[in-house]
Amino acid sequence: xxxxxxxxxxxxxxxxxxxxxxxxxxxxxxxxxxxxxxxxxxxxxxxxxxxxxxxxxxxxxxxxxxxxxxxxxxxxxxxxxxxxxxxxxxxxxxxxxxxxxxxxxxxxxxxxxx
Amino acid sequence: xxxxxxxxxxxxxxxxxxxxxxxxxxxxxxxxxxxxxxxxxxxxxxxxxxxxxxxxxxxxxxxxxxxxxxxxxxxxxxxxxxxxxxxxxxxxxxxxxxxxxxxxxxxxxxx
Numbered sequence: 107x108x109x110x111x112x113x114x115x116x117x118x119x120x121x122x123x124x125x126x127x128x129x130x131x132x133x134x135x136x137x138x139x140x141x142x143x144x145x146x147x148x149x150x151x152x153x154x155x156x157x158x159x160x161x162x163x164x165x166x167x168x169x170x171x172x173x174x175x176x177x178x179x180x181x182x183x184x185x186x187x188x189x190x191x192x193x194x195x196x197x198x199x200x201x202x203x204x205x206x207x208x209x210x211x212x213x214x215x216x217x218x219x220x
Numbered sequence: 221x222x223x224x225x226x227x228x229x230x231x232x233x234x235x236x237x238x239x240x241x242x243x244x245x246x247x248x249x250x251x252x253x254x255x256x257x258x259x260x261x262x263x264x265x266x267x268x269x270x271x272x273x274x275x276x277x278x279x280x281x282x283x284x285x286x287x288x289x290x291x292x293x294x295x296x297x298x299x300x301x302x303x304x305x306x307x308x309x310x311x312x313x314x315x316x317x318x319x320x321x322x323x324x325x326x327x328x329x330x331x
Contacts (some may be wrong), residue, residue, distance in 0.1 A: 148307055148321035149263070163317070196262060209319065211262035
């Protein structure tokens with residue numbers, strides 16, 4: 107079955123530690139995205155990548171870093187510089203050649219900083 | 221910049237019809253999308269409107285008026301499983317084609 111996987115589902119981290127969230131897709135999509143969602147809020151774009159070895163900052167990139175070494179993978183690192191990292195993190199992918207706005211989302215990772 | 225407005229909460233009863241409105245301010249508008257998200261789950265795509273008019277997909281319909289910068293999602297024959305948050309999202313040239321999401325409308329369906 108094609109889809110997007112994120113791991114882990116729940117993650118706990120101590121203040122001052124970096125942590126990496128995994129995102130893998132087997133949909134053969136060119137574009138991948140990372141969003142942050144806080145309670146009662148919409149999705150805010152952290153980083154996106156439209157092609158391997160290239161990525162762009164979204165609206166709230168400070169304190170985060172990404173890489174796109176393979177088409178299937180787009181890991182997100184939450185660094186110690188991120189002041190309020192506790193949130194629900196969603197990864198998505200899309201086919202840029204499509205005519206609709208469909209983005210396919212993974213199940214998310216809920217990060218809690220202790 | 222871009223902004224989207226949608227009601228924060230809506231309550232309806234099973235079997236009823238509910239309309240969730242979305243107004244937006246963008247530049248070089250491409251289209252309006254709707255996503256559904258159950259508590260703790262991933263958003264899933266519902267519909268996309270690039271042109272004025274009504275798009276129907278089963279019990280759900282979505283409408284767009286580009287001149288009014290307005291759209292809505294219409295849910296008919298409500299079921300308990302429709303209880304979820306619904307997000308409108310727009311693409312425009314300023315966001316480099318990326319989606320900008322509204323804050324979401326939490327729909328509660330009562331028996």
